[in-house]
Amino acid sequence: MWSTAADELAHGLRPVPSGPAYRVNSPPANAPVTQELSAELARVLERFAKDSGFSEQRPVHIQFGQGTVGHHQAGRAADIYGVEGIGIEKWKARWDAKLGLARRAEQRHAPARQERHSNLGWRLYKALQVYGYWTQPYGYPIQLFGPWTREEGPWKYISDGLLAAHGDHIHVAK
Ligand SMILES: [Zn+2]
Numbered sequence: 001m002w003s004t005a006a007d008e009l010a011h012g013l014r015p016v017p018s019g020p021a022y023r024v025n026s027p028p029a030n031a032p033v034t035q036e037l038s039a040e041l042a043r044v045l046e047r048f049a050k051d052s053g054f055s056e057q058r059p060v061h062i063q064f065g066q067g068t069v070g071h072h073q074a075g076r077a078a079d080i081y082g083v084e085g086i087g088i089e090k091w092k093a094r095w096d097a098k099l100g101l102a103r104r105a106e107q108r109h110a111p112a113r114q115e116r117h118s119n120l121g122w123r124l125y126k127a128l129q130v131y132g133y134w135t136q137p138y139g140y141p142i143q144l145f146g147p148w149t150r151e152e153g154p155w156k157y158i159s160d161g162l163l164a165a166h167g168d169h170i171h172v173a174k
Helices: 005-010 035-051 070-074 088-104 109-118 120-131 160-165
Strands: 022-024 060-065 077-083 170-173
Touching: 022 035, 035 060, 035 077, 035 120, 035 170, 070 077, 077 088, 077 120, 088 109, 088 120, 109 120, 120 170
Parallel strands: 022 060
Antiparallel strands: 060 077, 077 170
8 A cells, every 4th residue: 555645745655866977767666765775775776777878868767666575565675567668578578689690600709798888787786786785684685586586696596586576677675
């Protein structure tokens, strides 16, 4: 159940704001989060945008979705479903196709390098991993999950179930 706008304001929750080099979708999909999470995402998204060649003149578009379980209820988690209008699962399928082909051809390096340069889903995941500070509840892994988690970490032992649950979005919590 979602609280009213007045409740959200009273608890200091707000949707993740757009930044100079990135734009986010509007509420209600861009669900309100804590000020702390909002600030962390804003910092990392701007860094991702600039690193990936976007700018104030040509910002990148990020699509948030509405998570429902666990940390989402307190505004402490956010789910990202797309970059530049392309779903995270499509970015991952493209990644797998490019690197799978490269592996078979035994010429991995050039396609991998090219895909690291141009795959915005993978780039966003890595920016969140490298530049973000996410929560790690006692006894639980760092709260960054997505379709790349088993290959890239931070928690490579992710279960099949949890990996499947994050096949189409990136989840972060703070
Ligand atoms: Zn989530």
